Amino acid sequence: MNISESVKYIGVDDTTIDLFESQYVVPEGISYNSYVILDEKIAIIDTVDKRGMKEWEDNLLRTLDGKKADYVIVQHMEPDHAGSLARLLELFPDITVVGNAKTFVMINQFFENINIKDSLTVKEGDTLNLGSHTLTFVMAPMVHWPEVMVTYESSEKILFSADGFGKFGALSLTENEDWACEARRYYFNIVGKYGAPVQTLLKKASALDIKTICPLHGPVLSDNLGYYLDLYNTWSSYQPESKGIFIAYASIHGNTAVAANRFADMLRDKGVEKVVVTDLSRCDIAEAVEDAFRYDRMVLAAASYDAGVFPIMQDFLHHLQSKAYQNRTIGLIENGSWAPTAAKTMRSILDTMKNITIVEPVVTIKSALKENDIPALEELADALK
Secondary structure, X not given: OEOOOOEEEOOEEEOOOOEEOOOEEOOOOEEEOOEEEOOOOOEEEOOOOHHHHHHHHHHHHHHHOOOOOOEEEOOOOOHHHHOOHHHHHHHOOOOEEEEOHHHHHHHXXXXXXXXXXXXXXXXXOOEXXXXXXXXXXXXXXXXXXXXXXXXXXXXXXXXEOOOOOOOOOOOOOOOOOOHHHHHHHHHHHHHHHHHHHHHHHHHHXXXXXXXXXXXXXXXXXXXXXXXXXXXXXXXXXXXXXXXXXXXXXEOOOOHXXXXXXXXXXXXXXXXXXXXXXXXXXXXXXXXXXXXXXHEEEEEEXXXXXXXXXXXXXXXXXXXXXXXXXXXXXXXXXXXXXXOOOHHHHHHHHHOOOEEEEEOOOOEEEOOOOOHHHHHHHHHHHHHHO
């Protein structure tokens, strides 16, 4: 893939991986992106995961066509991006490794005996001239590791954005798919906790004239950049993207599921714009996290369990807690046969989150939904609609 006459894509698709970072289901794989800038001096922007190293090496050598690489810019030390760094140094022992101070600490942590003959430590605003291309380094700590930086190339107005603006999905399998869906799931589950650092990076990016964004996962972005920037601003400021109600339920024997689905029908009958229902026991939790952040309201319906809440609901709430979930309105439905405790447990976790409004009434069902439970559900639906 050519980004331009001088900037080439040399990344690889991984279509055999089942779990990204050993936790995120990626049915359409993932891309590991890497780039080469061909100029008087040649710079490589990041390497790839070891899983794609051989193909990446072939892409690199074919693109260089006998030339030597002068620099490798290490924007992010996570193994899916720096996993082939040692191999690159074997291919080009004299290459200059460019990173910030934290980059080199991590290189020595990941590679015990790596042989770096020449290095260049950069900081905010430093530049590197390649000839007709000039790179400016912008620090982006905690987006989403502390050593992360992004790189702006001024002549072609390209932002190499590290993990920013990345998405799940191999390029060969997702060429015609909507960007936002898997970019949203990627953002909230991987970067979501770090909204403030993302906001800082967006402010820095707003001062740059950007025509193309080259992330380390997913497609190169060059059309309608305002769309992607606006979504990132919404996501990183923890504001809802869409009006709607997300219902997440955790049901042991199916009775709480009946209540959750009956409640969803009530909301639809009352004209709620969008109602999405998820069974936490069977869904991809990462997708449930995505939907919790996407919509402005959420309803949690759960069975009581061991004087607490059914574990899958507790796990879901801990996922949200770890990703700094905030600024939402929430309704609670609990089920219990002798001593309902689900709502109390859910509330105790929600109370640790910022700007969470819990709507009354909290509805309690005893064992199975009955007609005398309907008025309380109707009242909650009216309060949420």
